[in-house]
Amino acid sequence: MGKIAEKTEGSRLIMEKTKKTGNGLKAAKLTDTNLLLIITIVVFIVMYAGAMIFLQKGFLKPQTFFNILNANAALIITSCGMSIVMITGGIDISVGGVVALVSMSCAVYLDYQGGNLFMSLLLALGIGLAFGAVQGALVAYLDIQPFIVSLAGMFFARGMTTIVHTAPFNVANEAFVALKGTRINVPGLGTVNKLGNYVNAYVEIGVLVALVTVVVLFCVLKWTKLGRSFYAVGGNRQSALMLGINVKRTRFLSHLICGLMAGIGGYVYFLHVGSGSASHASGMEMNAIASSIIGGTLLTGGVGNIFGTFVGVLSLSTIQNIVSSIGLDQAWWTGITVAAMLCVFLIIQSVILARKH
Amino acid sequence: MTGKKSIGTENKFADLFRRQIFIPIAALLLLALFNLVVDPSFFKITLGHNSVGDPVLTGYLMTILDYGSEVAILAIGMTLVTAASGGQDISVGAAVAIAGSVILRVLVGLGGDGTLQAPILVGFLAACVVAMLFGAFNGVLVAIFRIQPMVATLILYTAGRSIAAWINNNELPIITDKGFTVFGGFIPGIPIPTPFFLAVLCVVIALLVLKFTNLGLYTQAVGINSSSSRLNGLNPTFIKWLSFVILGLCVAVVGLIKTSRLSTINYSVIAKDIEMDAILAVALGGNVLSGGKFNIMASILGAYVIQFLTTTLYKFNVSSDALPAYKAVVVIMLVVISAPTVKEKLGAWGRSLKKQKGAA
Numbered sequence: 001m002g003k004i005a006e007k008t009e010g011s012r013l014i015m016e017k018t019k020k021t022g023n024g025l026k027a028a029k030l031t032d033t034n035l036l037l038i039i040t041i042v043v044f045i046v047m048y049a050g051a052m053i054f055l056q057k058g059f060l061k062p063q064t065f066f067n068i069l070n071a072n073a074a075l076i077i078t079s080c081g082m083s084i085v086m087i088t089g090g091i092d093i094s095v096g097g098v099v100a101l102v103s104m105s106c107a108v109y110l111d112y113q114g115g116n117l118f119m120s121l122l123l124a125l126g127i128g129l130a131f132g133a134v135q136g137a138l139v140a141y142l143d144i145q146p147f148i149v150s151l152a153g154m155f156f157a158r159g160m161t162t163i164v165h166t167a168p169f170n171v172a173n174e175a176f177v178a179l180k181g182t183r184i185n186v187p188g189l190g191t192v193n194k195l196g197n198y199v200n201a202y203v204e205i206g207v208l209v210a211l212v213t214v215v216v217l218f219c220v221l222k223w224t225k226l227g228r229s230f231y232a233v234g235g236n237r238q239s240a241l242m243l244g245i246n247v248k249r250t251r252f253l254s255h256l257i258c259g260l261m262a263g264i265g266g267y268v269y270f271l272h273v274g275s276g277s278a279s280h281a282s283g284m285e286m287n288a289i290a291s292s293i294i295g296g297t298l299l300t301g302g303v304g305n306i307f308g309t310f311v312g313v314l315s316l317s318t319i320q321n322i323v324s325s326i327g328l329d330q331a332w333w334t335g336i337t338v339a340a341m342l343c344v345f346l347i348i349q350s351v352i353l354a355r356k357h
Numbered sequence: 358m359t360g361k362k363s364i365g366t367e368n369k370f371a372d373l374f375r376r377q378i379f380i381p382i383a384a385l386l387l388l389a390l391f392n393l394v395v396d397p398s399f400f401k402i403t404l405g406h407n408s409v410g411d412p413v414l415t416g417y418l419m420t421i422l423d424y425g426s427e428v429a430i431l432a433i434g435m436t437l438v439t440a441a442s443g444g445q446d447i448s449v450g451a452a453v454a455i456a457g458s459v460i461l462r463v464l465v466g467l468g469g470d471g472t473l474q475a476p477i478l479v480g481f482l483a484a485c486v487v488a489m490l491f492g493a494f495n496g497v498l499v500a501i502f503r504i505q506p507m508v509a510t511l512i513l514y515t516a517g518r519s520i521a522a523w524i525n526n527n528e529l530p531i532i533t534d535k536g537f538t539v540f541g542g543f544i545p546g547i548p549i550p551t552p553f554f555l556a557v558l559c560v561v562i563a564l565l566v567l568k569f570t571n572l573g574l575y576t577q578a579v580g581i582n583s584s585s586s587r588l589n590g591l592n593p594t595f596i597k598w599l600s601f602v603i604l605g606l607c608v609a610v611v612g613l614i615k616t617s618r619l620s621t622i623n624y625s626v627i628a629k630d631i632e633m634d635a636i637l638a639v640a641l642g643g644n645v646l647s648g649g650k651f652n653i654m655a656s657i658l659g660a661y662v663i664q665f666l667t668t669t670l671y672k673f674n675v676s677s678d679a680l681p682a683y684k685a686v687v688v689i690m691l692v693v694i695s696a697p698t699v700k701e702k703l704g705a706w707g708r709s710l711k712k713q714k715g716a717a
Contacts, residue, residue: 091508138689142696145646147444147507148636149692152685155633159682166678278678286515289508299505332519332527339516343498346509350502 036296037308039348043294044315051322058325061191063201068317073206074099074269076313077213078284079291081261083309084217086292088254089234089301090139090146095262096284097157098131100277102266104161107276110173117175124267125260131157132259133252140251154285161278168277180274184208206268213264217257218306230254234301290342291316298349316341377643377650380695381658384641388665399672404548414548417668422549425664426556427611431631432638432656433563434604440580441600442499443648444506445636449608451517452491453628456484456612458521461530461622464537471533485609491517492605496598514632522624531621541618552614556657559610563653573651576600580648630681634663637684640691 051059058064069076078095085092102124109115109123135153139146171177183202193199221227232240233250241247269281295312297304316338323337392399402416431449438446463480464473491513498509544551567573578586579593587593615627640646641662642655663684670683693699 138693142693142698144692144696148640148646148688151447151633151636152688152692154685155630155681155688156685159679159685162676162678163682166676283515286511289511290515293508299508332522335519336516336523339512339519342515343512346498346504346512347502350504353503 035352036298036303036349037305037311040294040296040308040311040315044311044318047315047318047322051318051325055322055325059321062186063191063199064321066186066201066203066207068314068321069207069210070204070272072313072317073204073210074265074272074281075284075287075291075317076210076310077261077268078265079288079295079309079313080213080217080306081258081265082285082288083292083295083297083304083306084221084230084261085146085254085258086289086297086299087221087234087301087304088230088251089237090251090254091289091299092135092146092150092153092255092258092262093285093289094131094135094150094153094157095258095265095288096281096286097154097161098128098259098262099266099269099281099284100279101157101161101164102127102263103270103273103280104164104276104278106267106270107169107171108165110176111169111171117173117179120176121267124270125263128259128261128263128266129256130259131262132256135259136252136255139255140248146255158278165276166278168275168279170275177274179205180271204272206271209264209268213261214306214310221306226250226253231302234303236302287313287316287338290338293342293349294345298353299346300353377652378655378658380643380691381641381655381662385658385662385665388662388669392669396672399669407543411543411545412548413543417672419550421661421664421668422553424552424667425661426550426552427614427628428631428634428638428663429556429657429660430559430607430610430614431604431635432642432660433559433653434600434607435635435639436642436644436651436653436656437576437600438506438604439639439644439646440648440651441576441597442506443580443646444499445632445639445646446495446510446601446604447507447632447636448491448495448510448513448517449604449611449635450628450631451514451521452488452605452608453612453615453631454518454521454622454624455491455524456488456609457616457622457627458524458624459484459487460613460616461532462525465530465532467526467528467530471531473532473534473537477537481609481613484612485606488609488612489602489605492601492603492608493598496601499601500594500597518624521622525622527624529621529623532616533620537617538620539617541614541616555610555614559607560653560657567653572596572599577650580645581650633681633684634660634667637663637688637691640688640695643695646692 048059078099082092082095105127106120106124109120110117115123131153135146135149138144138149182205184205184207185200185202187200191199191201219227221230229240229245229250232243232245233247233254237247240250266281270276273280291312292304292309293299293312294315295305295308295310297309319337319341320334323333399417402414402418405413405415407413435445435449438444460480460483463475463483464477465471466474495506495510495513498504498512499506502509539545540551540555542551543549544554575586575591575596578589578591579596583593586596611628611631616622619627638660639656641659642652642657643659644651644656666684666687667680670680671677675683
């Protein structure tokens with residue numbers, strides 16, 4: 001499996017190289033994007049293959065991989081939004097808080113207000129869009145540092161979550177529980193369990209949403225005018241302005257999309273855990289930023305790839321799985337490994353940037 | 358004649374408005390006025406005796422003085438970091454947990470019975486060294502690898518509390534020695550909380566350093582324009598790095614206060630969200646969050662104003678979990694008011710108003 005992925009990556013690289021002759025500036029950017037993307041993919045494949053060879057146990061089962069997807073569907077979606085903001089040169093650390101607020105609000109709405117599923121989904125999207133719009137307006141039109149704005153957004157969302165409802169509780173709404181339990185079988189990848197029965201491999205609905213998000217945003221970034229202007233603004237705001245791009249609107253839209261993704265991610269998260277709690281998704285903003293960075297999005301903006309972010313999330317959760325399956329399952333090891341990985345990738349980025357100057 | 362006079366006072370007012378310290382003072386007065394109107398008993402201070410029989414002052418104002426001092430100490434370092442690097446350190450809460458953990462490890466050790474195994478000074482110095490090392494780590498990432506400060510400190514923010522738990526092997530050592538509680542409580546015979554004196558000591562040291570060395574000037578120069586300060590013979594890398602190390606020192610002092618209050622540690626809760634308060638203090642002090650000019654005293658005042666706000670909210674039975682929502686609103690209001698575009702618009706609006714007056 002690994003070999004094929006590497007091979008296709010190689011042919012992609014050749015394709016990019018042939019494209020390179022097109023125009024100077026863009027080609028330089030593309031090689032950076034590709035270099036970082038290749039590093040990420042190689043790291044992920046080496047890690048997963050290593051786990052398959054040395055740890056065996058669960059890693060040989062396809063379901064382990066699908067479980068990683070199931071558990072991280074929400075993270076994939078929020079990370080994609082985060083990547084877009086980071087490509088545009090900003091950052092949004094409020095996503096974890098928004099996810100918690102969305103799941104708590106939807107839980108309260110479904111259980112205490114007797115709401116229906118469709119309205120709860122609209123509620124989730126509304127909350128996400130509201131956060132994105134306010135933060136985007138402050139960042140883009142008032143020119144306030146995105147970090148400060150979204151730090152305030154994070155604390156506001158966390159505080160609001162406890163104001164909406166303090167105690168954590170499980171949602172008992174029938175339609176919701178049915179939706180939560182829906183499993184989509186993946187044909188041909190099941191395993192035979194100890195009793196000799198064939199068990200189908202499955203993914204949850206959230207994974208489909210996540211995959212659609214990745215594909216849509218990938219296409220938007222690659223082939224639409226808006227997507228290209230995200231890169232242009234992130235690469236150099238001044239020259240983007242001179243090229244006639246509406247810089248303010250682009251920055252605003254990047255935050256709006258990130259907010260929307262946090263809203264969708266929040267609903268998917270809610271669908272996965274099925275409860276509302278103020279401590280949900282704690283540290284998710286850090287994981288989202290880490291995934292984007294590992295996936296090759298440069299903090300300085302202008303460079304990044306949604307597919308890389310997807311692989312970044314997978315790498316992050318794979319290393320967490322490896323750490324816990326080699327017996328270091330005390331809670332602190334997860335934090336330390338994530339931080340160490342983030343540190344390594346940040347330094348790689350910094351070296352690449354230094355090489356450019 | 359009267360016209361001239363009014364212009365004079367107007368200018369004075371404008372001058373005051375332009376002063377950096379105006380924002381925290383105005384916020385403080387506003388909060389004080391609010392409390393005075395709603396419930397004057399907020400300002401009541403009573404002299405009582407604690408369980409040991411020492412005289413202590415209690416009241417909301419004393420709480421502000423007590424807990425505000427922690428934020429004030431951090432605000433010193435945070436102001437320097439902000440000024441030099443143009444970013445903020447969001448790992449201070451986690452770093453406080455590490456410093457506290459080191460103090461407990463040195464003083465009590467693993468599986469100890471709670472008696473002191475080493476002098477308190479040794480524990481504190483060990484915490485200083487460790488906290489400064491972590492500060493130096495952040496500093497290296499920011500200064501040498503040129504990573505944005507907030508993202509660089511994100512690493513320690515993610516890992517810090519885990520490291521703190523790991524230092525003590527996830528045990529919760531308890532110090533039974535009464536002498537240790539002095540730093541977070543009261544010195545016998547003096548009714549004012551000790552953290553206030555520690556804060557004063559830190560501020561005095563910081564002001565002396567700024568007065569007798571070029572640190573302040575250099576920090577401003579680096580913050581305003583890093584490359585031109587390098588062309589002028591400064592070493593921006595070193596100055597940025599140094600500001601993070603100084604913040605590490607401040608973190609160690611707060612770690613001492615925090616562990617002394619409890620005589621033990623709770624890795625996930627200790628100094629939670631204190632980074633928000635420290636950053637807020639710097640912002641409230643009117644310092645430019647993107648680096649450059651700074652005013653330590655304004656930040657210190659900002660720190661106490663933040664605590665004033667926190668205490669006021671607590672008094673109105675706002676739960677500690679909901680507190681961040683209100684503070685976030687304050688932050689947003691502050692940054693919006695101080696945003697250059699808003700300032701410009703307000704200025705233009707004021708001028709047009711004046712013109713209309715003149716025309717009339």
